[in-house]
Amino acid sequence: MAEAPGVLNANATMNPDQSSARHRLATALDGLTAAFGGMTAHPDEHNCECHWGSAEELAQLKVPGTELDPDLLRRTWQAPDWSDHASVLRRILPQFATALVKGSVEPLFGLEEAGRSFARGHWQQWPTAQAGAVRDFLHAWWADTLTDPAPAVPAYEVLALVTEASATLTPWLTTWAALTGHPADGHLAEAAAHWEYDLLGDQLPWDSWENEEETRTELTAWLVRNAPARLRAHGVSEELLHRIRLLGLTGDDRWEDPHWPGHRY
Structure with missing residues (x-):
């Protein structure tokens, strides 16, 4: 089995949840390689040389297993105008993941x-x-991510990605609700501090393709319901606790509360 990138060394101590999650991730990465390792872009796929890259770079997408340099990988997953985005995504998925x-x-x-x-590839229809x-x-x-005390990518960024990739927020919040204590609560504190400004302005804290209002409403309600006790136990500031409380208020009740932070939008 391939070692998951960023895996702790053999002498490091992992709690049982983290060890299990790390093993699960390594298995999932192996699964992507098994499923997509021999894939290529469609033979007729093309893109603009001026805006995407050269014919030589395009040819790499039509050869299975060739490692792309980081800049080419970035240009490939970012490009919104492939004729067959699904085949391009399948080609790069093991390396991309x-x-x-x-x-x-x-x-x-x-x-x-x-x-x-991910969403442009309509992977759920594969x-x-x-x-x-x-x-x-x-x-x-x-x-x-939730079980790692120091993940390479913050939990709030991973949540935005998996939500956009799957077009749903619910299962990811369900998992977070089930994982309590350290380090999941630390990630919740970091996320709440990152999100509160946007959410208090009734804005989703990331740019969403669709269902933005429904996603914002669900995230806000989940925080109001789940975060206060966990954040208090984690030792966050009273200021942050008040801002989470304010998310449960609307209109003048929110803006005129003595703990309104004075955000301007």
């Missing part, structure tokens, strides 16, 4: 961009084994 786990994927704006690359391999990876990476 490994780069995501390592934290070496650097989108121009947010990691939700990478999630939209044959059962292929769709299952993608689903297993997304869930395994999310579980590994």
Whole structure:
């Protein structure tokens, strides 16, 4: 079995949840290689040399298993105009997933961009084994992130990606609700601090393709319901606790609360 990128060394101590999640992630990465390792882009696939890359680079996508340099990989998953995005995505998936786990994927704006690359491929409509391999990876990476005290990618960024990739927020929040204590609560504190400004302005904290309002409403309600007790036990500031409380208020009740932070939008 391939070692998951970023895996702790043999002398490091992992709690049982983290060890199990790390093993699950390694298995899922192996599954992507097994499912997609021999894939290529469609023989007739093309893209603009001025805006995407050279004919020599395009030819690499039509050869299975060739490692792409990081810049070519980035241009490939970011391009929105492939004739057959699904075949291009299948071609790069093993390397793309490994780069995501390592934290070496650097989108121009947010990691939700990478999630939209998954969505453009309509992976949920692929044959059962292929769709299952993608689903297993997304869930395994999310579980590994929540159980890792220092993941390569912050949990709030991984959540944005998997939500955009799957067009649903619910299963990812369900997993987070089930994982309590350290380190999941630490990731929740970091995420809440990152999200509160946007959510208090009734905005989703990442750029979403669709269902933005429904996703924001679900995330807000989940935080109001699940976060306060966990954040208090984690030792966050009273200021952050008040901001989470304010998410449960609307209109003048929110803006005129004595603990309103004075955000301007």
